[in-house]
Amino acid sequence: MSDRQPDTTPPASDPAPGPASAPRGAAFLLAQIGAHAAGRFAERVGDLGLTPADVGLLRMIAGRPGRSQRALAEDLGVVPSRVVTLIDSLEGKGLVERRRSAEDRRNHELHLTAEGRRTLGAVSRKAAAHEDDLLAALDPAQRAQLLDLLERVATQQELTPGVHPGYRTLQKSPRSGRPE
Amino acid sequence: MSDRQPDTTPPASDPAPGPASAPRGAAFLLAQIGAHAAGRFAERVGDLGLTPADVGLLRMIAGRPGRSQRALAEDLGVVPSRVVTLIDSLEGKGLVERRRSAEDRRNHELHLTAEGRRTLGAVSRKAAAHEDDLLAALDPAQRAQLLDLLERVATQQELTPGVHPGYRTLQKSPRSGRPE
DNA sequence: TATTGTTATACTCTATAACTATA
């Protein structure tokens, strides 16, 4: 990587090969650290046979047992058919149970099984260890400070508590250029 | 959502339907805000016809012009064939140029075109607006504080400056419980 | 024979839409 290029390569293009290219802002760091955190968390819950989406589902069902798949899909911002797949998997693992609603037999009321609750407990321990590792660089005061700042940002950005955008399909750049 | 369920549905499962389900930690917020930030950034650069991965490539090429695709793949943690696709797209848009290396003609040296540099300038403006929106809840002092905390975390976690984990495939949980 | 880049193939994931059963 030196500069001994023969006359076949015109000196043409490169003007300022250094700065301006490495993003240094907090927004980039948030995205970078966020993706890193999500990946590490995925590894950890992977040990339990779960994906992060599974965990999200378990938490939502635990928080409001008996809700329907449709309601769940709405809250998560995903399409109902995806909930079918996710619940299939959780039911197959014996963590979630579908119960036909007696009021409206089209509905499935979702509940955790006993093992589902145990698993959710294990997830909580994984999450605690994860947080501790992720923030190893910060002392308790700094962690509190970070939490405070992040909560301000999340609130102002109107992020739904407990709902991870990763559950729904990333909005790919809507398509290059034209308006809808 | 009332509690008039007939005897067909045993009161069985749900014990503590409330807390324990909504994650409140900084790690979750980092992942949530990070995904949100990435999504919003994707929208913005989508206006320029670019994906976030495109932007990352442009930045790396700008930072070190002339590098080979293989080196790029290594630094990004992606497979070389993916770099082919990405560069194809950028070259098709006239932003990047492949030049046969005179030293080793197997190599392609990558360079930005003049338009590529202009586009990167536009990206920087998008990024600045993005950051400003994302951190609208914080005053300048708080933003500096956040940046400081995030940098500590990124350093301790050994995150490569400028390299977004989203460029490479998320490590799916290596196995989902049972060996298939 | 080893290495750079490319192409071809297969796999995974997810949304769309058709379908069923209840209402």
Next chain:
DNA sequence: TATAGTTATAGAGTATAACAATA
């Protein structure tokens, strides 16, 4: 006819591996 859930199909994205050119 409308709605909850399911199933079937198709599309996007990406890794794996075979391949061509150069060393």
